Amino acid sequence: MGERRESKKRETRQRISDVATELFFARGFDAVTLDEIAAAASVSKMTVFNYFARKEDLMLDRQDDLKLLFFREAIRARPQGQSPIAELRVLMGKLREQKHPFAHFDRHAADFWRFVVASPSLEARLRELNDEAAEGLAIELAGPTPDGLARLAAGMIVLTVRTAREEAVRVFERGGSAKKANAVFFALIDQGFAAVQAMAATDARGQSP
Amino acid sequence: MGERRESKKRETRQRISDVATELFFARGFDAVTLDEIAAAASVSKMTVFNYFARKEDLMLDRQDDLKLLFFREAIRARPQGQSPIAELRVLMGKLREQKHPFAHFDRHAADFWRFVVASPSLEARLRELNDEAAEGLAIELAGPTPDGLARLAAGMIVLTVRTAREEAVRVFERGGSAKKANAVFFALIDQGFAAVQAMAATDARGQSP
DNA sequence: GCGGAAATATTGACCGAGTATAATATCCTG
């Protein structure tokens, strides 16, 4: 594959994505049609589908892969003897200290998430991505064919992150500060992760005494 | 409202639902169009939408309300001093003894769920129903405006039921017996519910010492 | 550079779910 071709593809993809994002924020996700996006990006509708399989992916593309990526990395690099869930708690603590964008809520992030939730189809796609992330995490926790407990733990972790995010956004909606929102976020994360960690540990004791 | 009118409505609704279910199982959910269903039920497409807002509701209608209904009832009727989650564990134990259909897996149930999961749109709708059930449960746990922890607990309960069901279905897919499937189901239920119960209890101690 | 193979974009027709609206049939009440 030639270099020039690839850069052009990246360019086209980026242009479509930019144009779409702009239109979406200006007029709402559901009010913008794919034909409009295609026209505004000077491509055909088919080309849009070429780069983004679904309309929703124009906004959520790679939104949730990110989460999984961080988790995977942390789990793989954890010190000997450390349980994966415990390591995820450590990771969240680090991200908090660094005010890392993935785990830091400002007004901009709140706007983004409120925008997503305002559209049923975007929210539906988000749920789907969450499920995919959970399955990926389960595999990370327990290998290629995770058992029920690993799936449950992974699902709970993803659910905790999601719920914590939702609550953080709610803080903004009630006029709270970014500081307060982040406090709420990490409080919930910690409670959820701790519960999952305890569940996994209980099982390990129960299975092999 | 007249009696005859209402019975006729029930009749029509039932006929549409029956006809649709039959067609779905015969040829797959996505391969059957609403026009076909309408024709087979001797009714117009609009009438179908009159009774079922979405195509998916022809299969999942009230599938998940049920869950919430049971939980609500149990929580409201629980003895003084009993925590809601603890009561849900008691409820599941009872349902298990009774081999109650809601908590009992046979081959027929497994077929149904495999059918649902075979269609992306059905699965998406199921996720949506799960979220609604979780929100309803959160309200049951903590009143009309539940806090983050109540939402997290409710979400975890619903997730546990879902994951346990999925694992039970997997047992069937691997050729396991109904007995084994039910054992897997209740084992996961218990682990999940116990973890949530511990989480809620920890918080109660942490908040007001 | 140039010609042919392969990837990619485009076109235009198509499908099916879901909506809007206005007209018509059916039932209930008085």
Added chain:
DNA sequence: CAGGATATTATACTCGGTCAATATTTCCGC
């Protein structure tokens, strides 16, 4: 049976998404 309410229907439309055929571009060996 009249008249109002409510169900049902026909029709036409929107939009996301797919398909198949065609055109265009890009790459690579010559």
